Amino acid sequence: MRFAALTASFFALTMTAALPVYAESEHQPVTQSVETQQAGIKVVTAWSRELPPTAPVGAAFMHIENHSDLADRLISAESSIAHVTELHAHIHEGDVMRMVKVDTIDVPAHGQLTLEPGGYHVMLIDLKKPLIAGETLPLTLQFEHAGQMDITVNIKSSDAGTSVEQHEMDHSAH
Numbered sequence: 001m002r003f004a005a006l007t008a009s010f011f012a013l014t015m016t017a018a019l020p021v022y023a024e025s026e027h028q029p030v031t032q033s034v035e036t037q038q039a040g041i042k043v044v045t046a047w048s049r050e051l052p053p054t055a056p057v058g059a060a061f062m063h064i065e066n067h068s069d070l071a072d073r074l075i076s077a078e079s080s081i082a083h084v085t086e087l088h089a090h091i092h093e094g095d096v097m098r099m100v101k102v103d104t105i106d107v108p109a110h111g112q113l114t115l116e117p118g119g120y121h122v123m124l125i126d127l128k129k130p131l132i133a134g135e136t137l138p139l140t141l142q143f144e145h146a147g148q149m150d151i152t153v154n155i156k157s158s159d160a161g162t163s164v165e166q167h168e169m170d171h172s173a174h
């Protein structure tokens with residue numbers, strides 16, 4: 001049962017990889033997104049996806065900008081919603097894509113990086129609470145240079161697109 005749920009969750013992540021992903025928010029007001037900046041590192045549009053209450057794992061995605069001259073790297077993450085939080089990447093093995101744990105995720109000097117379905121993500125393992133659309137979850141990121149950053153992750157509905165623009169369109173339609 002646990003394996004089945006994990007597989008379903010992985011399948012959902014893999015399937016969304018082909019969808020267009022959020023790219024740039026600089027030019028438009030992003031009212032829903034939480035923006036956190038510290039020591040040249042800026043984290044925008046952190047999001048997760050709602051999952052059935054029985055799902056043992058979830059994932060958090062975000063866009064990270066490094067406005068400093070120093071290359072930085074994400075070295076760990078922690079959330080009170082999960083017993084274990086890991087940094088993950090997806091790798092291709094032949095036709096199969098699978099998740100692997102990574103020690104760090106590099107953010108180049110004056111560069112940017114998007115954690116997204118099918119790519120890097122923060123894995124929330126052994127969830128203490130279900131991920132419910134419209135709610136948020138707290139996440140503490142640890143960067144090598146920028147240090148610790150507390151961010152808020154928006155939980156989106158499972159049928160929402162992967163972009164924050166889509167998320168907002170969904171809301172404005174009400």
Ligand SMILES: [Cu+2]
Nearest residue numbers: 088099121123
């Ligand atoms: Cu993962």
